[in-house]
Amino acid sequence: MIRTDLFATPIWQGPIKLNNDLLVKFFNKAKELNYLAKNKSSVNGSEQTEDIAISKEFSDTKKRIEYMYYQETGNKVNMGNAWICKNIKGSMNEIHVHGNTDISGVYYIETPENCGGLVFRNPNDCVQMGTRHFEKDLCWMGSYIIPAEKGKIVFFPAHLPHRTQINQNEKPRLALSFNLRYI
Numbered sequence: 001m002i003r004t005d006l007f008a009t010p011i012w013q014g015p016i017k018l019n020n021d022l023l024v025k026f027f028n029k030a031k032e033l034n035y036l037a038k039n040k041s042s043v044n045g046s047e048q049t050e051d052i053a054i055s056k057e058f059s060d061t062k063k064r065i066e067y068m069y070y071q072e073t074g075n076k077v078n079m080g081n082a083w084i085c086k087n088i089k090g091s092m093n094e095i096h097v098h099g100n101t102d103i104s105g106v107y108y109i110e111t112p113e114n115c116g117g118l119v120f121r122n123p124n125d126c127v128q129m130g131t132r133h134f135e136k137d138l139c140w141m142g143s144y145i146i147p148a149e150k151g152k153i154v155f156f157p158a159h160l161p162h163r164t165q166i167n168q169n170e171k172p173r174l175a176l177s178f179n180l181r182y183i
Contacts, residue, residue: 005139009120009123009156009157009160010156010157011120011144011146011154011155011156011160012069012072012073012154012155012156013146013152013153013154013155014072014152014153015151015152015153016064016065016068016107016151016152016153017064017151018061018064018065018107018151018176019060019061020109020110020150022057022061023061023084023109023174023176024109024110024174026049026052026055026057026058026084027049027084027086027174030049030050030052030084031047031049035049035050036048036049036050037049037050037083040093041093041094041095041096041163042085042087042091042092042093043091043092043093043094044088044090044091044092044166045088045090045091046085046086046087046088046091046092046093047085047086048083048084048085048086049083049084049085050083051081051082051083052082052083052084053079053080053081053082053178058082061082062079062082065079065105065107065153065178065180066078066079066180068153069103069105069155069180072155075182076182076183077102077103077180077181077182077183078180078181078183079178079179079180080101080178080179080180080181081178081179082176082177082178082179083176083177083178084109084174084175084176084177085174085175085177086172086173086174087115087116087164087167087172087173087174087175088167088172089167089168089169089170089171089172090166090167091166091167092116092163092164092165092166092167093163093164094163095121095161095162095163096161096162096163097158097159097160097161097162098158098159098179099158101158101179101180101181102157102158102179102180102181102182103155103156103157103158103179103180103181103182104155104156104157104158104160104162104177104178104179104180105153105154105155105156105177105178105179105180106118106153106154106175106176106177106178107152107153107154107175107176107177107178108148108149108150108151108152108153108173108174108175109150109174109175109176110150110171110172110173110174111148111149111150111173111174112169112170112171112172112173113169114167114168114169115148115167115168115169115171115173116148116164116165116166116167116168116173117145117146117147117148117164117165118145118146118148118154118162118163119143119144119145119162119163119164119165120143120144120145120146120156120160120161120162121142121143121160121161121162121163122140122141122142122143122144123159123160123161124139127140127141127142128142145165148164148173148175155180158179
């Protein structure tokens with residue numbers, strides 16, 4: 001019998017070297033100027049900047065991320081927007097998807113121990129209704145967790161439901177999130 005995996009959901013993850021000092025400076029400046037987003041998926045005291053992809057100082061970071069995606073997939077993309085999220089102890093990001101884009105991603109700037117990982121929910125609603133999960137077959141897993149690691153970048157389809165785990169550490173988790181569109 002031939003198995004055909006329809007509607008596969010690829011996730012790419014690996015290391016990338018970005019200017020973390022610059023990204024921390026972006027976050028601190030955004031906070032100073034009250035350039036923080038309201039009513040987003042962040043809860044329990046987390047903070048999130050508005051779009052930083054429009055800044056000239058961000059252009060090198062933007063190009064590096066776009067080029068890495070191209071190297072991995074052969075697909076050219078343009079970064080539509082980017083923001084930095086700071087999750088303090090007890091905070092998290094609720095389950096959500098990203099609309100009007102193709103690929104979403106996250107880059108981890110600061111990740112203290114037990115700061116919480118990235119949780120993907122299986123988009124197959126039937127899996128969510130079941131009481132048993134077949135952990136040996138990724139098609140039937142209810143969720144999949146990618147640990148947060150400093151310097152790691154993760155690319156995933158924007159329609160894939162995801163959230164973060166609660167940060168259990170006294171130190172904050174700081175991450176750059178972004179959306180890419182195929183060109």
